[in-house]
Amino acid sequence: MSFSGLIVQLLNGLASASSLFLVAAGLSLIFGVTRIVNFAHGSFYMVGIYVAYTLTDRFADTLGFWPSLLLAAVAVGVLGALVEVLLLRRIYKAPELFQLLATFALVLVIKDAALWIWGPEELLGPRAPGLRGSVEILGRQFPSYDLFLIAVGPLVLGAVWLLLTRTRFGTLVRAATQDREMVSALGVNQAWLFTAVFALGALLAGLGGALQLPREPATLEMDMHTIGAAFVIVVVGGMGSLPGAYLAALLVAELKALCIWLGVVDVFGLSISFSKLTLMVDFLVMAAVLVWRPWGLLGKAQAPSRYVGMPEAPLRRPTTLYMAAAAVLALALAAAPLLMAASSYTTVLLIDLMIAALFATSLHFIMGPAGLHSFGHAAYFGLGAYGAALLVRSVGMPMEAALVVAPLVAAAGAFVFGWFAVRLSGVYLAMLTLAFAQITWAITYQWDTFTGGSNGLTGVWPSELFSDKRMYYWLTLALVGAGIWWLRRVLFSPFGYALRAGRDSLLRADAIGIDVKRMQWVAFIIAGAVGGLAGALFAFSKGSISPESLNVTKSVDGLVMVLLGGLQTLAGPVVGAVTFTWLHDTVARSTDYWRAMLGGIILLLVLLFPQGIAGFIRQLFERWRPSDPAPQQPQAPRTASAPLAGGKATPEVRA
Template sequence: MSLSSLLIQMISGLSEASTLFLISVGLSLIFGVTRIVNFAHGSFYMLGIYLSYTLVSRFGDTASGFWLATLLSALTVAVIGALIEMTVLRRIYHVPELFQLLATFALVLVISDATLYLWGPEELLGPRAPGLSGSISLLGHRIPQYDLVLMAIGPLILVGLYLMLNLTRWGTLIRAATQDREMVGALGINQHWLFTGVFALGCFLAGLGGALQGPRVPANLLLDIEAIGTAFVIVVIGGMGSITGAFVASLLIAQIKALCYGIGTLTFFDVVIPLNQMTLVIEFLVMAIVLVVRPWGLLGRALPPSRQAPQSEPMLTPASKGVRWFGALIALVLMMVPTFSESFPYLITLSVDMLIAVLFAASLHFIMGPGGLHSFGHAAYFGLGAYGAGLLVLMLGLPMELAMILGPLVAALGALVFGWFSVRLSGVYLAMLTLAFAQIVWSVIYQWNGFTGGSNGLIGIWPSDWLASPTAFYYLTLASVIISVLLLRFGLFAPFGFALRAGRDSALRAEAIGINVKRIQWYAFTIAGLFGGVAGTLFAFSKGSISPEVISVSRSVDGLVMVLLGGINTLSGPIAGASIFTLLHDTVMRETTYWRAVLGLAVLTLVILFPTGIVGSAQAIGERIKSHLLNRQRGGQLNGAGNAQQSGGDPR
């Protein structure tokens, strides 16, 4: 490509940078003040595009009508965001951060189906901006006039935010809350209204970014997930809570993508590198590099320590005799499932899916609960196990039995490599790095058509003849899952498990007594990847085919939902959470077109009613009942002793 063409490509990237900035800066503001990782931020961007399509189509015949309709779209999104903050998010500020993430994911499902109901499933492309439908000539190339306007809007928004944050009292409060929100509350500032205002501002910016894309991008129901992935990347690269960092990161990512498109292919030592096919992964590669080199982003800083007392994690104890008998009863019931297959033909398939989900959730819980390592990319190891086993069978012709052993080892190798970098971070930065690695794996599998089948995936991954019947494969899955879960539980009560929990609860004290915390966490990360790979291998042989969807963001989020629904601080939580989620997902999906909204509302209700998970809340209720009965018993004994003294006269 000529130099002039490359320059034009980079100039066009400036309009893309403005869009990325508008999407991400609101997310950065919301996180900086409320500390909520708002997974629903992409949904507000999507709403902006849909509202823009409706309002601009009706009132945008003139330039003033177009821009007024665009502004009104963003304001409508801001109002919707404020209402959601006041009615939903305000109720969960006291719950752990991961449950807040779960609640915002539920909002994604609800908003997605609400959008489907209002606008339908078809793509909708809004009309062009009046007076800006033409183009100008530059260096022999045509640049759309509307792109030039977008180039200017991003810097104008940056300047406006800077002036607002530095010259107004509300901006001062926002900056103060970003630095120390507990101190802001101690000074008498109404945090509720501050949070509502900031959330509405962030939603306004996301809605504005979406509305401005109306003439360029068709509105569709996939924009929410696409937008939130990009927004997370921008915010993390720039630094969580940094407005300037979001702008710099937007420019960086947009220009790198423009260069990839402009250069096309690059030959390095006779190796052809298709840069134009790396646009799906390049932003995550950049994020991974930045986080490894500078863990808090380019212009970010370490998150300020909370002044609240740290939450004490409940001590894990071996299962009581009653719990063991209950577990044995559940295993016995599961062994009898095939006997009901004639009456319920779908029961075996559903049970296999549920068992695989249980193992996937248990492997994720191994590092999230006892390890304290929050992973947003655990689907990478599920997918590596599935593709590893599938490729071994299809490409090398290995038998299923050997592939089931080697497939999980492929996943463990991936976890070994990615974990070495990931465990050096913590909190949301660790989560974002795991997401980056998962997206890198997904992109390689999605685009490597000659080896992985690309978007078509792999087919013909069937079990051996002796496992061809659904009943035989069900028993293999049941045995594999029970053994795997028991091994994970055994590891938590071995010295390794105690060291892992010690590093989670107090890394400094653990290091002081000679525990290499990072090494223990690295090993735990690898073990979790191994058993996640076992779940993926079972999945591949149960379905007979696999696609890149097994490594998608949605599958990683499903794992998070399963663990958090059951309870992250309980050993049986992921088992219960995976079972309930699979049943809800399967039942609701078959009953209604708008199953996402129903599932999202169910998850949201569970988060509000059971902020420590279903099993965790059940244990807490049981403890309160036991304590109440014990107090009553003690009270009765004291009353009895008092009555005895009264009847016996003076004890002297």
């Protein structure tokens, strides 16, 4: 560690901060006006660097290097406008989480489109003309192009700030951020305003990707890596605040640079590798800021969205027909292994479907009835899986006991994470759960001596009694059925009614004495325990476990399952989990471009069934079911007027 090394690392942090800010600025603009949590924003960044590579590779002689980068950004802006007009404009009145589902499906489509056009190999672009060398700083060489990037961030911030504060368009954007209803009442065409803002945000993301071409190769993994960092920057800075986004980018990038500079440090004989913290430092910052300032560093409370979707109907107790159908399904599932070989692929697939259904049901428990939107539910699935694997491998506990203890490990994680999470709401709560999940993933990924690191843990097989696949299938069916049944019983208990009361009206629930936050905290623990049971079953069914079970993609899969089935129905998570898992398996085996096909199917389902598959089926059933006759209202006797409260009837006055 030297002073010159520190300065160079801090300069590297400034260059990275500019790149992060360009992506986060567009995401912040889009969310501030349209209220869409745009998962596809990282895809725009990826497309920007790919288009820049094509333009500089094929048209460098005619266009030139710098115009090619600008043209790539404009092309991504046009792509963003098309996405908004053709897709998002059709679902603005759908529930906000379904808009997120649509943008996630768009990620799958764009990724496979990039695979088809540019191939799977990494593509390294040319050096920037005039900035190919380096400069000497305190005896160390520093790339000239990074100095250029350091200047780009403040310049873009200043240009966007002037656009928003000195033009009529900027006035409308700021007004829409604060009160969209008033902007609409004044006669402003919100549709085209949304399109322009979405195109501007996509252009900034494309510019950020294009400017990275001389620094790093274009890869297909850039979308998900970038969107996670961009979410952190936007949330830490404050939703809709561009200066906050730049401040957050500086904070996160410089902390990462400082960790790299510190390297491995001995503290009281204990070696601490600060360089490993780079995988989680941004999420640590986000968790700390959200606990300290729930609206971010420079953010403010967001105005309520005009398009919140249809109000949720109260949950109904299962009807006799519903219970009969569930019993028939359970009997059919129990008899299924008798009709197939013990190790058949269908048996394995059915086990995966049941585990996915339990995982999705546990997430629905806090998303639907409790109204807590979690983006990090994979943390509890992974804690349960790793808990079961470590109990069997390290402690020598039998599988049956591990299946009992592992959910308690996940519940302990939910106990800690939920205590902080329930103090927030909306997108900020979702981002805090994401931060906790990513911190858990980073620890698991790097703790080689305990969790196996990136290799995970192997040799986690069922006990001798359940070594036969059919026996393990029946065990999974029994535990999954018990878990789903228990969650349903909780929903129709006094606790479940109080939980939904807090979701529907926090002030009224608090006024009648319900401790809403404590109820939500307990709901987190219950959902975490059931999610941990799903993880433990998954570990024994596969015989191994890896850090991917805690990654953000697992949490996103859970969200897709719940939303695809329907958030407002009890059967929704089961239907969504079975549909998504079966589609994923079927499509992946039929084509190399399975992501695009799966994303297209999800987009089609979102457009056709905005309330989810199970919600659509319920609407059809209620439409075709004959309505009950209206009850006859008793009429008051003609000989006397209705009595006053606590008084006697007044005799009728006759003429």
